[in-house]
Amino acid sequence: MTKIFCDIADISLIKKFNNKKIVKGFTTNPSLMRNAGAKDYTKYSKAILKITKKPVSFEVFADNIKNMVSQGNRISKWGKNVYVKVPVTNSKGKFMGKVINQLNKKKIKLNITAVYTSKQTKKILKQIDKKTKVIISIFAGRMADTGIDPIPQFLESIKISKSFKNVEILWASTREPYNYLQAKSLGCQIITVPPSIIEKI
Helix, strand or coil: CCEEEEECCCHHHHHHHHCCCCEEEEECCHHHHHHCCCCCHHHHHHHHHHHCCCCEEEECCCCCHHHHHHHHHHHHCCCCCEEEEEECECCCCCECHHHHHHHHHCCCCEEEEEECCHHHHHHHHCCCCCCCCEEEEEEHHHHHHCCCCCHHHHHHHHHHCCCCCCEEEEEECCCCCHHHHHHHHHCCCEEEECHHHHHHC
């Protein structure tokens, strides 16, 4: 069964969607937080965690290894349902394997985001153990926007992560309800969906 996570940071909408059985968790990012009016990242995140016990992903916003690890450590302490969201590469295109490895060694649950290829999935798998929970978020919609078929990347990523019972493949940048059916047929464990599309589903 493919779980639906709601991609949102608005407090009132989180309250609303937290009550829906179809929604099994939440994903946020710094721009969603900003758009929702967050002035203090920590305070705002903790307010979200007072509403829901479902899994919530909060992203680091540093761009270098040392600060990403430091922020990841801090974010992980906010709650047991917290996943630390780490981009697979920084703004310079450098693979953040050291960040993934260091946080994983501390048993911190991770959501590796902005993944575009199964090659990146393979590199991530080399940096993690087979116990601590890891979500790998593949940006299907953004790939399709550039004319690239995301399906082969999902198929290969799901195949190579099969032996990792702690790893879930997530369909990200959802564009339409049909993506939910695609994610289900591929065997993605999670799809993250904006509120407007959840209503349609």
